[in-house]
Amino acid sequence: MSFDRIKEKLNILADAAKYDVSCSSSGSKRTNKEKSLGNSSGMGICHSYTEDGRCVSLLKILMTNHCIFDCAYCVTRRSNDIKRAAFKIQEVVDLTINFYRRNYIEGLFLSSGIFKDADYTMERLVAVAKKLRLEEKFNGYIHLKSIPGASDELMREAGLYADRLSVNIEIPTVSGLKLLAPEKDHKDFLKPMEKVKNEIIQYKSEKKIIKSTPKYAPAGQSTQMIVGATGETDQQILLTSAYFYKEFNLKRVYYSGYVPVIADERLPQLGTQVPMLRENRLYQTDWLMRFYGFDVREIVDKNNPNLDLEVDPKLAWALRNLHEFPVNINKADKFMLLRIPGVGVKSVSKIIKARRFRKLNWQHLAKLGIASNRAKYFITCESSEFEKRDLTAEQIRGFILQNSSSKFRKLVSPQLNVFG
Incomplete structure (x- = not known):
């Protein structure tokens, strides 16, 4: 395939990936050894931050923007008239290695629209990570987006090659998901999260006994919620976050203010964007919950269901x-x-x-x-x-x-x- 066609795919699929903010390389440590390529512990084309504050660059793309679902909030929804493209597995591998060799990136963030079914899509994502690790000896950071509904077997394999896994629950409440994505089932988001949590627990337990136990998702798992696509209060959003932190031991919950790019009667009008300050207040609260010992119910309650935009x-x-x-x-x-x-x-x-x-x-x-x-x-x-x-x-x-x-x-x- 010509360079121009690869470049066209990259433009399309990198642009489609920009709405996913659950991209972080904190918490992983892979050391370069035995003439491997790359090292995610020594340093850091999107910018993310490690646990100690270092800025790193990741190639952030979709495997494809084809999707079998028609979620109202998604720019790649089935009914949206946009230019479609799909990478082959080897194309993503080659792009990652070539960009790495040129020092453009330090890792890969790979997501995808869902085509055919969840397992078929997840198989392709895992195949990219597997080729990078085993064939290219790539030890840089890899973040794979877990596909809701993917099998336990695929989720286990994904964690053996990726540093971090993430399942975007997308809408904070079950009722909101039914309204905007009626083809999706909330339970499908929870199944891979539960699998990853259990595998991480098992890995840590086995590692105490057998030092050579293969690493499993060393940077843990994360998720993302869209803020403002439906009418949830900050209290509802943060209670959902607290639940996921507690039940699935998540490393991070990301909050993405909805950007109206598609006209739909179920969505906010075009041009009415969620204030960045609201997103910022949610992150500040998230920080208080994780590092300052605050319970979410101390910060938002029935009398104060939304965060104050004037003060932190x-x-x-x-x-x-x-x-x-x-x-x-x-x-x-x-x-x-x-x-x-x-x-x-x-x-x-x-x-x-x-x-x-x-x-x-x-x-x-x-x-x-x-x-x-x-x-x-x-x-x-x-x-x-x-x-x-x-x-x-x-x-x-x-x-x-x-x-x-x-x-x-x-x-x-x-x-x-x-x-x-």
């Missing part, structure tokens, strides 16, 4: 729970330190270490990276400044919003500048 979810929680504050920075346990607005996970670790040697004041906190323009309303420390306060939640909110654009803010003296 941690600050919003603190303003609703002023009775928990102020917190003595020199005495509070880790649980409460993590709940102080303006104090991050790394700062909490520094505070706990530093206060073993002396009581901390505002100057110490500034050096530890505390965002004092927020934290000062919620903490006390060894300094006497700003000790007296009788502000309401609305007053604190107003002061923070008023000063949120300032990079620095004087807190206790002209000599002390504190990050805002």
Whole structure:
């Protein structure tokens, strides 16, 4: 096949893959050995980020944009009049290797429209990964999209060659899925997730006994939800996320604001895009759930079903729970330190270490990276400044919003500048 035709396919199928945001290479470690090609542990054509913050480049494409389903929200839906294309297995392998050799990419993110049936499609995705690993000796990062309804046997094989697997549940609620994708069954999304979870558990158990046990999906599994295609509240979305984290040990849940590209009476009107800020607030809440010890029900409930777009979810929680504050920075346990607005996970670790040697004041906190323009309303420390306060939640909110654009803010003296 001519180079021009391959380039045309790449343009079509890379563009079709851009709506899938569940693309991350964090958590995997494959070391280059025995003259293999590539190494996903030493570094990082989409950008993703590793667990330690490094930016990596991945070839992100669909195997095909042909699909047997007619989901209302999907640009590759069966009834949509678009240019179609499909890669052969060897073409994807060759593209990955050639791009890698030219240092364009550090790995592959491969998804696909569903053609013929789930197993046929999944077989082709697995075949690409298998060829890369066994024939090309490729040790770079591979992320495969699991096809809903694929057999357990294929899911097991996929995890032996891919670093991460992901099944996009697409719509957060069962009712929303029935409305926009009536041909799909919610149970088909759960089956491969359950299989991957069980295989990872089994791998970790066997690895303790047999060191040579083949790796299975070392970077775990993830999923993605479309936000705004149906009328779900943030509470419904986040409760769904919490369920998947708990039941399937997911590494990540990704949130993708719906982009209206198809006219359909069941969907938002063309041109009415979900605010990026809503997506950002969902990710912030997700972070609080995973790293700050928050339960989703503390952040959203029947009285607050949607996240506040003006302030971040941690600050919003603190303003609703002023009775928990102020917190003595020199005495509070880790649980409460993590709940102080303006104090991050790394700062909490520094505070706990530093206060073993002396009581901390505002100057110490500034050096530890505390965002004092927020934290000062919620903490006390060894300094006497700003000790007296009788502000309401609305007053604190107003002061923070008023000063949120300032990079620095004087807190206790002209000599002390504190990050805002």
